[in-house]
Amino acid sequence: MKGFDPASSFGATVATHYDDLPRGDEGAAVEFLQAFAPSQSALEFAIGTGRIALPLAATGMDVEGIELSRDMIARLHAKPAGAAIHVVQGDMSTVQMERRYGLVYLVFNTIFNLLTVDGQIDCFANAARHLTEDGVFVVETAMPHSWMPSGKSDYVHAEQVNLDSVVFDVARYDPVTQHLTENHVRISPSGISMQPIVCRLITPGEMDLMARMAGLQLVHRYANWQKTPFDAQSTAHVSVYARQQGTS
Numbered sequence: 001m002k003g004f005d006p007a008s009s010f011g012a013t014v015a016t017h018y019d020d021l022p023r024g025d026e027g028a029a030v031e032f033l034q035a036f037a038p039s040q041s042a043l044e045f046a047i048g049t050g051r052i053a054l055p056l057a058a059t060g061m062d063v064e065g066i067e068l069s070r071d072m073i074a075r076l077h078a079k080p081a082g083a084a085i086h087v088v089q090g091d092m093s094t095v096q097m098e099r100r101y102g103l104v105y106l107v108f109n110t111i112f113n114l115l116t117v118d119g120q121i122d123c124f125a126n127a128a129r130h131l132t133e134d135g136v137f138v139v140e141t142a143m144p145h146s147w148m149p150s151g152k153s154d155y156v157h158a159e160q161v162n163l164d165s166v167v168f169d170v171a172r173y174d175p176v177t178q179h180l181t182e183n184h185v186r187i188s189p190s191g192i193s194m195q196p197i198v199c200r201l202i203t204p205g206e207m208d209l210m211a212r213m214a215g216l217q218l219v220h221r222y223a224n225w226q227k228t229p230f231d232a233q234s235t236a237h238v239s240v241y242a243r244q245q246g247t248s
C-alpha cells in the first residue's frame with residue numbers, strides 16, 4: 001500500500017478506542033504466561049495499551065514493554081496502574097533494554113506487523129538477546145490461511161451490515177512479499193472512515209526457522225491459550241521458544 005507507514009497505524013484515534021471492545025482472551029493469556037515466568041519478570045514486545053501487561057502485572061509480575069506508538073504508550077500510562085509500567089518507545093526488533101527477563105512475549109498477531117523478513121528475523125534475535133538463560137519467548141498469532149476466506153487472495157469481508165451503516169474489510173494478499181494489505185472501511189451517516197493496515201504473514205515453520213537462527217528452539221505449540229492441541233484445523237497458535245542447549 002503506497003504511502004503506508006506502520007508507525008502511524010496505531011495513532012491517536014485507534015489508541016483512543018483500542019480498549020472499547022476487549023478481545024476476550026486476556027484472562028487465559030495471563031494464566032498461560034504466568035506459568036512460563038517463574039522468575040516473575042517479563043518483557044512485552046508491542047505492549048500497546050497494556051491489555052495483557054496490566055493484568056499480568058497485577059499478579060505480581062514485574063512487566064516492562066517496548067512499543068512503537070507514542071499514542072498507545074500514552075493510553076497505557078494514563079491508566080491507574082499503567083504509569084508504573086516502564087516502556088521504551090521504539091521498534092521491538094531493535095530496541096535494547098538494560099536487563100534480561102524470564103519471559104518475553106509478543107501477542108495478538110503482532111509479529112505480522114513487521115513487514116520485512118529481516119525485521120521478523122531481527123525480532124526473534126532481539127527476543128533471544130533479552131532472555132535469561134532459562135527464559136522463554138512466547139508468540140501468539142494467527143495461521144495465515146485463516147485470514148484468507150476460501151483461499152482467495154482478493155476479498156471483501158462484511159463485518160457489520162446495519163440499516164444505516166456498514167463495516168467491511170477490503171484486502172489483497174501478495175504471495176511475493178507475503179503482505180496482506182487491508183483497509184477497514186466504515187460507512188455511516190457521519191461519513192466514511194478508513195483504517196489501513198499491512199501485515200506480513202508467516203507460517204509457524206518460518207517462525208521456527210527464525211527462532212533457530214536466533215539460537216532458540218520450539219518447546220511447545222498449542223492452538224490457543226487454553227492449550228488445545230495444535231493440529232490441521234487450528235486457526236492460530238501459541239508457540240513457546242527456549243534457548244537451544246549450549247547457547248546463551
Ligand SMILES: C[S@@+](CC[C@H](N)C(=O)[O-])C[C@H]1O[C@@H](n2cnc3c(N)ncnc32)[C@H](O)[C@@H]1O
Nearest residue numbers: 010046047048051067068069072091092108113
Ligand atoms: C494489535 S496491537 C497489540 C497490542 C497489545 N500487545 C495487545 O495485545 O493488546 C499491535 C501493537 O503493536 C505495536 N507495534 C507495531 N509494530 C511495532 C514495532 N515494530 N515495534 C513495537 N511495537 C509495534 C502497535 O503500535 C500496536 O500497539
